[in-house]
Amino acid sequence: MSKPFTGIYPALLTPFENDEVAVERFRENIRHYDVFDLAGYVVLGSTGECVSISDDESALLIRAARDAAAPGRAIIAGTARESTRLTVDFTNRMADLGIDAALIRPPSYYKANLTPAVLKRHYLEVADKSRVPVILYNIPRNTGITFEASLILELAAHTNIIGLKESGGNISLVGELVPKLPPDFCYFLGAGGAFLPALLMGASGAILAVANAAPGLCARIYALFKEGKIREAADRQAELIPLNKAVMETYGIAGLKYALDLQGWYGGPVRGPLSQIDAKGKTELAEILKTLELVR
Numbered sequence: 001m002s003k004p005f006t007g008i009y010p011a012l013l014t015p016f017e018n019d020e021v022a023v024e025r026f027r028e029n030i031r032h033y034d035v036f037d038l039a040g041y042v043v044l045g046s047t048g049e050c051v052s053i054s055d056d057e058s059a060l061l062i063r064a065a066r067d068a069a070a071p072g073r074a075i076i077a078g079t080a081r082e083s084t085r086l087t088v089d090f091t092n093r094m095a096d097l098g099i100d101a102a103l104i105r106p107p108s109y110y111k112a113n114l115t116p117a118v119l120k121r122h123y124l125e126v127a128d129k130s131r132v133p134v135i136l137y138n139i140p141r142n143t144g145i146t147f148e149a150s151l152i153l154e155l156a157a158h159t160n161i162i163g164l165k166e167s168g169g170n171i172s173l174v175g176e177l178v179p180k181l182p183p184d185f186c187y188f189l190g191a192g193g194a195f196l197p198a199l200l201m202g203a204s205g206a207i208l209a210v211a212n213a214a215p216g217l218c219a220r221i222y223a224l225f226k227e228g229k230i231r232e233a234a235d236r237q238a239e240l241i242p243l244n245k246a247v248m249e250t251y252g253i254a255g256l257k258y259a260l261d262l263q264g265w266y267g268g269p270v271r272g273p274l275s276q277i278d279a280k281g282k283t284e285l286a287e288i289l290k291t292l293e294l295v296r
Contacts, residue, residue: 003186003204004133009041011045011047011190016270023061026065028068030065034068036216039205041074044058044061044077062094062099066099074101077099078137087122087126104136105137108145111143116148124155127155133160134160135188136163149173163185163187164186171189174197175201188204189207192240192248195218196237210240210248212256213256213259243288247259254277257269258281259285
């Protein structure tokens with residue numbers, strides 16, 4: 001059986017104007033991305049400031065994404081909540097709006113009690129009741145919880161758990177897990193600085209924040225990989241690393257939004273309590289984008 005989701009998926013930013021979700025700006029950004037060879041879009045992820053967005057605002061974004069996305073582009077939505085019931089309810093609400101899969105990070109407020117057995121029970125119930133396929137989301141930097149390899153393998157046996165987004169920084173996990181996973185299970189790397197090595201070890205694709213600012217470059221790396229042009233793909237991967245580091249480690253979501261603004265798209269401000277990018281960061285990002293020939 002073929003994998004249902006492969007390729008490059010930008011983890012979309014959420015644009016704000018006057019601290020309100022700027023739905024038309026969001027549509028415009030997606031229409032811009034539609035010209036690139038992307039597999040689809042992830043909405044309401046960590047990069048999209050999902051924890052700062054209400055359920056009603058989330059629904060507006062999903063409707064806009066479904067409306068603006070080119071035919072054939074998958075819409076994956078982050079739908080995690082802090083209880084099993086709320087996760088199921090919100091996932092199915094988004095399913096009714098047309099998402100193709102749900103990306104679900106673990107609940108984390110009661111992390112001391114969230115043993116592998118508890119997490120297994122949570123995800124199996126969500127998968128049983130979700131009307132769309134479920135993609136596990138490992139992001140210990142934000143949740144303080146790391147999926148054990150054994151738990152991933154157990155959950156992957158469920159027919160409605162079809163993938164994993166791995167943002168834990170353990171690149172060797174790809175090689176450890178992929179040979180043991182079901183052949184139709186989708187393994188996505190969440191690290192823009194290392195997704196080519198993951199592809200070489202069997203990953204299905206990548207869900208990338210940096211693809212907001214460099215969609216063409218990310219898509220090109222994937223295309224070169226598929227064509228077997230590994231040396232050229234590695235060169236392009238190396239070019240991407242400084243931008244990825246700047247927007248993921250140094251300046252964060254505010255920096256990523258500014259990188260869009262510099263290219264004539266819409267990034268705009270972050271929503272509080274996050275802070276806006278400072279003058280030093282703006283200068284550094286401008287230089288990186290010039291080096292990549294993304295701005296003049």
